[in-house]
Amino acid sequence: MSVTNADPTSAAEAAKLAALTLATLPVHDRNDALDIIHDELIAAKDDILAANARDMELARVAAAGGSLSQSLVSRLDLARPGKFEDMLKGIRDVRNLEDPVGQVTLRTKLDDGLELERVTCPIGVLLIIFEARPEVIANIASLAVKSGNAAILKGGKESTESFVAISTAISAALEKSKVPNGAIQLVTTRDVIPQLLALDRYIDLVIPRGSNELVRYIKSSTKIPVLGHADGICAAYLAESANADLATRVIVDSKTNYVAACNSLETLLVHKSTLDTVLPKVAAALVAKGVTLKCDPASKEALLKLGGDVASKVEDAQPADYDTEFLALTLAVKTVESVDDAILHIHLHGSHHTDTILTEEKEEAEKFMSAVDSAGVYWNASSRFADGMRYGFGTEVGISTNKIHSRGPVGLEGLMIYKYKLRGTGQISTNFGSGEGQREYKHEKLPL
Incomplete structure (x- = not known):
């Protein structure tokens, strides 16, 4: 995981390139990376909580002055009983889930020697924009690695110290793994969200986590598909x-x-x-x-x-x-x-x-x-x-109230899409139809 202040386009290009490697990485390599991330976060716990305490001190001052909501302060607190442990448990739980990549969900025999499969695959590059909750970095990193997706993370300024401390630990972990470091990136450059939202050439899905205002802003400001919710009424x-x-x-x-x-x-x-x-x-x-x-x-x-x-x-x-x-x-x-x-x-x-x-x-x-x-x-x-x-999803990247491929808590399954694989023996489409001498499709369902 790289902590970068590079320009948004460079970060997105690096993530796109890393996604190509990550998508084909064997599950044992992805699981090994999660084990290392888990252990590095434990080793860095004191540094992470100290960084979080500095963020909390500034957040309480901001809340007292009316510039930050109490609910945001509450979400920021990583020292709340059980919160750090839940973050670690989420990584372990995700690691132990079944590999979501390459699952065959449909097999059809179109004709002799012509078989169709539908197979799960990663979405590609995720952009996660979030406020306050520092554990989001570990949640997203673990789900992205396990699902074979690259992720670009942009956090709010109220959690900067916590974000950097967690990201530093994850970066150290990835350096010891087969996962490309560029596959998970924390962008620290300020005021770059509009530029990131314009990079639909590289980024495949935006996941906002934060206030209603943040989610509404993102939904109205990008051509990239957005997975999120504006309210929890x-x-x-x-x-x-x-x-x-x-x-x-x-x-x-x-x-x-x-x-x-x-x-x-x-x-x-x-x-x-x-x-x-x-x-x-x-x-x-x-x-x-x-x-x-x-x-x-x-x-x-x-x-x-x-x-x-x-x-x-x-x-x-x-x-x-x-x-x-x-x-x-x-x-x-x-x-x-x-x-x-x-x-x-x-x-x-x-x-x-x-x-x-x-x-x-x-x-x-x-x-x-x-x-x-x-x-x-x-x-x-x-x-x-x-x-x-x-x-039972291990953890989540967020809650979706959209009517798209994923609703409710979004775990590994919500970060997958699928592709169709067709294996033939030289067939061409003009051989099939209802005319004289043409073949009819068999469309025979095959066991998965």
Whole structure:
């Protein structure tokens, strides 16, 4: 991995060249590189955490001055319990996954001696533009190496010290491996994002990770395909038959486990019949965790009856609250008449990220999961499960809410495309057709 301040075109050219080698590198060489990266990061842990502490000190000052959000500061903190270990575990998990390169997904016999295969292959060169989260570098590097893709990384200035420390360790690792060092590059030159986004000749996919503003800017500023999401407005529907204890556990975890995450709950839709039954228990548990509830008139009336701490945390919801990714201890609450109303609300106000239903009725749950057009639709489970590690992907390059080849947490599979290989024995297309003397295609499906 090279830490470079070269001009964007030179970096992209180097990545394109390295991608040619990486795409054909045997899996044992790619796995060996991941083992070395894992060990180098362990050896450099003290230096990395010290660099991260310097970034955190500046970030807290910026947040106090209002120029940086608290959610961004939270995402920056690599010393948060378990975070560094999770980064290392992600590398190991990816290393142990099946090789995604060269998997045959279709075989067809077009004619005797003429066989077609569809085979998985790397996308090519990835451009990852991200804010804050320093572990993204290790996540991306491990997924890129394993999938045979080259990657160019451009991080935000708030994490510069952390990025460079991690990248230095990964660069040292790649020098000891068969993976070309130019296959993973951290661009440190400032203000080069517009130039990088113009390099559609070399870069095959852009993956933004950061604020809504960043993602929207990138989507509107490049011809290169973009894999990402602009918002994480996740909703939960509290149905009439919801079990109070189960629903409380799931909703509290969805909202409070890590409020700065894009899979954190932002909207709670409640069936009118739960206003005086299940909702009070849920609301009390949320308030105990410090959550402010922005309520519509019906839910506000029900919760004010409880008095005490719950009533003190109830506020009037504004229309914009149902379109807001709070990334804070704030939750919008709205009363609905039915599961159909809940589905319609999510369709109009959601972001196609992750939505969940709390119900004991299987038919209702299946209807919700079929009708809600989101990357993740859950039944009686926390929205926080929307994560590549939790899905068994090892780690992820990000979450996609696009309707392209990959949705939800994007791991190895989302970084692959395919090509068709045709093996013949001298056939030409004019020999086939419906005319006299022409052959008909057999189109016989063959085992994989």
